[in-house]
Amino acid sequence: MLRFQNTMSRRLENFEPINPPNVGIYTCGPTVYDYAHIGNFRAYVWEDLLHRYLTFKGFNVMQVMNLTDVDDKTIKSSHKLGISLDEYTEKYKKAFFEDIDTLNIERAQVYPSATEHIDDMVQLVRMLLDKGIAYRGDDDCIYYSIAKFPGYGKLSGKRPEHLIAGARIKHDEYEKEEWADFALWKAWTPEDGDVFWETPLGKGRPGWHIECSAMSMKYLGESFDIHTGGEDNIFPHHENEIAQSEAATGKTFVRYWLHCAHLIVEGRKMSKSLGNFYTLRDLIEKGYNPLAVRYLLLATHYRQHLNFTFDGLNASQSAIERLEEFFDMLTDYSQRDILGTDRKVTDAINDGLKGFEKAMDDDLNISGALGAVFEMVRKINKISADDGITVADANYGIEAVNKLNSVIGVLKKEERKLPDELQKLIKERETARKRKNFARADEIRKKLLDMGIELKDTPDGTKWKLRKS
RNA sequence: GGCGGCGUAGCCAAGCGGUAAGGCAGAGGCCUGCAAAGCCUCCAUGCACCGGUUCAAAUCCGGUCGCCGCCUCCA
Numbered sequence: 001m002l003r004f005q006n007t008m009s010r011r012l013e014n015f016e017p018i019n020p021p022n023v024g025i026y027t028c029g030p031t032v033y034d035y036a037h038i039g040n041f042r043a044y045v046w047e048d049l050l051h052r053y054l055t056f057k058g059f060n061v062m063q064v065m066n067l068t069d070v071d072d073k074t075i076k077s078s079h080k081l082g083i084s085l086d087e088y089t090e091k092y093k094k095a096f097f098e099d100i101d102t103l104n105i106e107r108a109q110v111y112p113s114a115t116e117h118i119d120d121m122v123q124l125v126r127m128l129l130d131k132g133i134a135y136r137g138d139d140d141c142i143y144y145s146i147a148k149f150p151g152y153g154k155l156s157g158k159r160p161e162h163l164i165a166g167a168r169i170k171h172d173e174y175e176k177e178e179w180a181d182f183a184l185w186k187a188w189t190p191e192d193g194d195v196f197w198e199t200p201l202g203k204g205r206p207g208w209h210i211e212c213s214a215m216s217m218k219y220l221g222e223s224f225d226i227h228t229g230g231e232d233n234i235f236p237h238h239e240n241e242i243a244q245s246e247a248a249t250g251k252t253f254v255r256y257w258l259h260c261a262h263l264i265v266e267g268r269k270m271s272k273s274l275g276n277f278y279t280l281r282d283l284i285e286k287g288y289n290p291l292a293v294r295y296l297l298l299a300t301h302y303r304q305h306l307n308f309t310f311d312g313l314n315a316s317q318s319a320i321e322r323l324e325e326f327f328d329m330l331t332d333y334s335q336r337d338i339l340g341t342d343r344k345v346t347d348a349i350n351d352g353l354k355g356f357e358k359a360m361d362d363d364l365n366i367s368g369a370l371g372a373v374f375e376m377v378r379k380i381n382k383i384s385a386d387d388g389i390t391v392a393d394a395n396y397g398i399e400a401v402n403k404l405n406s407v408i409g410v411l412k413k414e415e416r417k418l419p420d421e422l423q424k425l426i427k428e429r430e431t432a433r434k435r436k437n438f439a440r441a442d443e444i445r446k447k448l449l450d451m452g453i454e455l456k457d458t459p460d461g462t463k464w465k466l467r468k469s
Numbered sequence: 470g471g472c473g474g475c476g477u478a479g480c481c482a483a484g485c486g487g488u489a490a491g492g493c494a495g496a497g498g499c500c501u502g503c504a505a506a507g508c509c510u511c512c513a514u515g516c517a518c519c520g521g522u523u524c525a526a527a528u529c530c531g532g533u534c535g536c537c538g539c540c541u542c543c544a
Contacts, residue, residue: 010473028544036544043544073542157472158540182541208542230544231474240541261474262538269537299492300482305475305537312481315493322492325507355490359483367483371491378491378509385499385508438502445504456506463506 002057002361004226005303007234007257008155012363015256017225022060024224025051026216026254028233029065029111032092033073035279036099038297039270042263042306043230045297046364048105050228050258052407053360063108064219066212067093069115070205075195085195086115099280102290103297104409112215114206120214121206122199125184127248135177140187142201143176149243155257156235182240183207209240213253217245227254231261260302266309283313292317295410301367319374320410326377327401327411329384333394344383345393349400352376356404366408373404418464422448426455430462 002015017023027047030036036044047063054061068074069089078088093113100107114121125142128134133148146152146160153159160180187204188196196203216224222245229238238257245253265276283293295316300306355372359365380397383389389397405411418426429444445455448464456463 030544031542040544046544071542156539159471180541228544232539232543235472235539236541237543260544262544264537267536296481303474304482307481309481311493315481318494319492322507329507365483367481367492368490369483371483374491381508433502436502442503454505457501457504458507459500465506 003363004256004258005363007259008254013256017059018223018255021058022062023054023226024220025054025061025063025226025228026212026220026224027063027065027108027227028212028229028237029067030092030096031068031071031073032089032096033071033077034092035095035281037270037277037279038265038283038293038308039263041099041103041280041293042297042308043228043260044100044105045103045294046260046302047228048100048103048409049298049302049364049366049407050226051106051108052409053364056360056403056407061109062220064110064112064216065108066215067096067111067113068208068211069093069113070195071208075192078195079193089115102280102284103294104291104412105294106409110219112219114211114215117211117215117218118197118199118206120218121210122185122201124210124214124217124244124248125201125206128184128244131247133247134184137176140202141183141204142185143181144184144240144243144247145177145181146243147178149247151246152243153239155242156239158235158239182209182236184210184244209237210244212237213241213244213248216241217249217253222249222251222253224254226256226258228258228260231259234259258302261305263297263306263308265307267307270308278308288313289317289320291320291410291412295320295408298366298408298410299370301363301365303363322374322377323401323411326381327398329381330389330394330397330401333384333389334391334398336391338388338390339392340390341392342383342387342390345380345389346396348376348379348383349393349397353400353403356407360407370408376400418453422451422453426462426464429455433457 003012004015005011006013025047027044030040047065051061051063067089070085074085074089078085081088125134128144129136129142134142134144136142160178184207185201185204186207187202192205196205216227227238227241234257242253264270265274265278268274268276270277280290280293284290292313293316296308296312297306299316299319352372352375355375356369359368359372362368380389401411425444425448429441432438432440432444448455452466453464454466456465
């Protein structure tokens with residue numbers, strides 16, 4: 001039975017979707033004002049794992065991820081560059097999709113942009129105004145009155161009476177009835193320039209929180225199954241989403257709230273001033289394998305703080321290679337001619353699959369799940385060394401690895417083919433080796449290595465692989 | 470001040486009452502013209518510290534120390 005730690009109850013709860021086998025997920029996506037950093041991707045990779053695992057479990061997933069393409073930062077930056085908001089955000093939307101492809105993150109079903117859903121937001125705000133929950137401030141902005149929503153604070157545990165100002169909060173805002181009220185609609189100001197919408201609410205733009213309420217309910221319904229995000233979103237963002245949505249509909253907004261912990265780098269908070277701030281692009285430029293990045297971001301349980309280190313990145317690369325070797329070994333055996341089946345092998349595979357699923361069912365315990373996978377790898381490697389693997393067992397193993405990889409997504413299926421010319425060189429070298437002409441053999445090996453192709457002479461003949469950077 | 474999390478081998482990281490998974494690194498071995506790679510084996514009498522509960526605790530309770538997050542930009 002699949003269980004999740006629900007932030008709302010702070011308990012592990014059995015997962016029961018509203019309309020099985022359908023599952024609706026809303027994930028808070030990026031604000032497209034810059035390249036996303038590895039901390040952002042920790043969340044997106046985890047959400048991908050969630051998506052993939054639900055699919056593995058036989059659910060039919062509808063995932064919605066928003067793109068915030070209008071806010072203070074995007075407006076300010078686009079003005080600075082003297083280009084339109086659309087032109088500016090388009091660049092980073094494109095970069096975002098390139099990055100998630102790089103990390104082998106499967107696409108969500110819908111990526112709604114805030115700017116394309118202004119009408120939906122306006123409608124929701126009007127509903128809140130009609131119900132007397134929202135009000136217009138002296139500055140012409142429209143605010144949400146948290147005092148009118150009794151449930152305010154139920155997700156984050158922050159009751160309004162405890163929301164006293166921290167050191168960094170200014171307390172002098174006179175436009176709002178209560179300082180903790182938040183903006184649903186921001187009236188146009190000169191700084192906004194040409195960024196505004198003429199709507200029944202007036203001339204202006206939406207507040208941040210309203211887009212997620214409006215777009216999630218539009219695509220997933222007034223009540224849906226899972227809402228995810230980084231732990232920093234719990235308050236105020238998700239608390240406010242609940243307030244907006246539930247006050248408008250009178251229904252439970254979301255059944256399961258899942259939040260992932262932050263990532264730290266080399267034991268310290270990632271920050272530009274410490275020089276440990278990395279985008280995905282930075283790491284790729286340094287020559288790291290994107291899938292090693294994915295593995296590292298994936299391999300720690302999502303509610304644990306993840307310590308991103310370069311040692312860890314190298315370890316991840318090695319771990320992936322171990323899996324690749326295992327897969328290649330099975331592929332070799334599947335093309336040989338050992339008949340029959342070995343109970344020890346099928347047992348090891350079944351134990352691996354079972355262990356993986358059992359761990360993942362427990363609130364996506366990926367570390368435990370990977371432990372089960374590597375245990376299977378070790379057992380079968382041993383059998384392979386002792387007795388060899390039959391064709392049928394190898395095929396069963398391949399099927400299992402593919403199934404596991406459909407969830408973790410760290411093995412890439414690349415076409416492994418060399419140009420004929422190079423194939424010929426390898427053949428020539430093999431002949432040379434047989435004749436003990438090692439000088440020629442080493443010469444060819446060196447030549448190929450210079451081209452980035454590494455040769456290995458194994459008991460089963462010479463094999464090649466692209467050298468990792 | 471309010472709310473919450475974490476401290477397990479050199480590094481990363483599961484386990485959450487029944488006697489320490491897994492990965493990386495390291496050491497030995499197998500294979501091998503050399504090389505590289507791979508595979509196998511080994512690698513924590515102990516889980517920050519001090520008490521307590523229990524037949525049994527890394528796991529529960531109390532306390533101490535240390536680290537971290539949120540409290541309206543934030544994954």
